[in-house]
Amino acid sequence: MEPVLELRGITKRFPGVLANDQISIDLKKGEIHALLGENGAGKTTLMNILYGLYKPDEGEIFVKGKKLEVSSPRDAIHAGVGMVHQHFMLVPVFTVTENVMLGDEYLLPGGLLDRKKAANRILEISQQYNLAVEPGSYIKDLPVGIQQRVEIIKLLFRHADILILDEPTAVLTPQEVNELFSIMKKLVEQGKSIIFITHKLREVMEFADRITVIRGGKVVGTTLPKETNQKQLASMMVGRQIELNIKKEAAVTGDPVLQVNDLKVLNTSHQVAVDNVSFEVRAGEVLGIAGVQGNGQTELVRCLTGLTRPVAGKITLLGKNVTHANAKTVKEIGTAHIPEDRQKDGLVLPYSIEDNLILNTWYEAPYARRNILQRKVILDYANKLVKRFDIRAPNALTATSHLSGGNQQKVIVAREFSRPIKFLVASQPTRGLDVGSIEYIHQRIIEKRDQGCAVLLVSTELDEVMQLSDRIAVMYRGQILAVVDARKTTREEIGLLMAGVKQAAV
């Protein structure tokens, strides 16, 4: 059968980088074709070319046997190719109807918008493909799972029959992932074809009809789920043998290091983001906080690290009341913080590696004497850390903005872990990193735990939480629904909690 979509020899160069190198793939009608690769492997670039956002330097695209010339997303949509972007392209203050019809509006005879007709069309589509949405609700009030449905409806509204989903599961709970896949099944049953971009091995094994692995801008190989396994896919993706499961001993827990009682924190728009949360973290254990993004984790971490003040409740760190302490005090008591957004909150990007390494100790001896920075001491220290933490950079004077994500994160880890710390807050420590760096960061965190440090790990990646944690707390709408033992729980149990479903007996 003739493929509905064919990419032949696509090459795209960015200054200094060959993002796509002679990539050829095809998509059959009614197929779910997974594009597997690490961050930075060139998957998204390839799809942006197909979608008309970038121009390829070489190569051709064929849709249903016809050569496709795309210069804008509009051309792609007209050819029947639609894309759900990793970061949703939805206007938060618009309703579902407004978002869906934007650019292809229905008009009343007088020239005014016909919202009703559009809403009816949306309901039709949502019934046909089992995509339950309320056309009149505002995007900002919808959970991400529903927002994603709106994105899919947007494409179907424009009669797209080749759908590209870019990392669609990154923001979903396990249950929402299952729902998404049942929607995808329904779509392909009705004649649509799907390219599904991901870096998650489990998902491609379970849901793809065919898998193409991309590494460093090149196609490494195409295979079928039944002919391969996760381990083989991982080494295809990374290019070397990789240990998927981290080894760790049972935790040896000591006294409580952090105690949080009835904590209440507001977000920047003065709404309750953390709602009466109580928990404790003991020395030598990892407490994982699981939850879909935006359920109060960010605000909780900011409050624990002294960046915001709570409106109610109490925080005790190593026996001291730090409820209203500032970040410096909290740090000096022995807290290390790996922030969620490393580029914004973790580093001063234009600063060199050495300056970033002393960002929270610069005023202490031996780095400063009588308020003068001791440049030589600092440089020696930085060179030592660059070697010990394997930071790949020309030298310690390189600006951190020139480093890759993995190396930027290593700078932060080096800074935080080289102080005598007793409490570590790691928020999304491996977001956007390659498999090699993830492995490295995970090992360092477990190492700290084994040295008797109390670790609070906040992550929206369920696999990460399950692998590293000794106990898991699930946050949902600002509350901790349950704290479970990591060895005894299941993905399903955590997944349900992440969706806000609390079971009577566990």
Add this chain to the structure above:
Amino acid sequence: MAQSSVISSKQTDYISPARRTTMGVVFLVMALTIWFGFVISTTSDALTTFVLYPGGSDVVVADLIFASRPILNILAFLCAGLGAYQLAKGFGKWTNTLLGVVAGLFIAAFLVWGSSGTSLNLAGLLKVAVVRAVPLTLGAFSGIFCERSGVFNIAIEGMMLTAAFCAALFGSLVNIWFGLFTAVLSGILLAYVLAVLSIKYKVNQIISGTVINIFATGITSFLSAKFLQRHSELNDSGRFTTWNIPGLSEIPFFGPILFSHNMFIYAMFIFTAVLTVLFFYTRWGLRTRAVGEHPKAADTLGINVNRTRYISVLIGGAMAGFAGAYFVLGSVGRFDEVMTAGRGFVGLAAMIFGNWNPIGSLGAGMLFGFADSLASKLAILKVPIPNKFLEMAPYLVTMIVLAGVVGRGQPPAAGGQPYEKE
């Protein structure tokens, strides 16, 4: 297959206990001020007279005369009662609304006190408030056009000033309609400069706006001093005449206040309706708002972001030009140096207070216009507050309002950010 039970996750606003208490105390302080500031200094037999007829109309309404002290007591009791309830229980999400109510009661008490033993022309006060609202509201509309598409326009002041100059000069040379036309045109031209700087060259929009303001002040002051002040025939444009709307202008009390004006005032009301329909019920409005909120999303749906912004900014410039023409053709009939006196900035404040919404901006413009009008009226009464302080009233109100007393609005998310395709 289990469907997710969560369809919506709306969060409620949180009023902290501290804020609740503060508001309660503020209400009580207002009550006490009425008692100790106003009631005590009013003699028990003093009468307040509110004139309900602004003059210049055939519909005469009898004056409203009442004893000052009992009314002041009632107003104080209302404030105190609301304050007590706020302290005891709190009004929750209505707290801000109640703050507005209490402020209104306080102003009423102030007027009753200020005019005790004499008379205050309430109708005149309101009529002037409507007039003073015109440049502010139209300025706000100019801001709405620009900001809804994602471009900050702080050059409204400069555009209005230049437009006022053109209206005076060309209104004197040719006729009043040509003056209006050139005023609008000058607004569009300056907006084009702003658009090119902000959209094409991606200059910081605060800076490009400031540059235009400085340019406008300089050039109009220079040309005015050089020509307009020396040759009075160049600075005598005339004005649009007052037109009583048949029927409506004969409604007692409201008729003269709302329906006996020149065309600028009517234009303000008509534009309010037009903008509301344009922005919220047409394809153009939907697309423009999308560009101001999430330009990338609009781009992926085939909407030309920069073209949309150019169009919006130019229309905004035309609106600022029209607002500028008001100062000359709708008000005094001549140009004076820096005659806009910061009204363009207050217009921006009205836009923010009005939550980037035409109807809201009209309301905000009216409020600021009222403060303006009140200041000039009180100067005539025996109120023992220095004149210069009274003149600060509109700006003071603006500051208090913008300091977030009324809660924060929702600006277009992409405001001020030039759009770059990757």
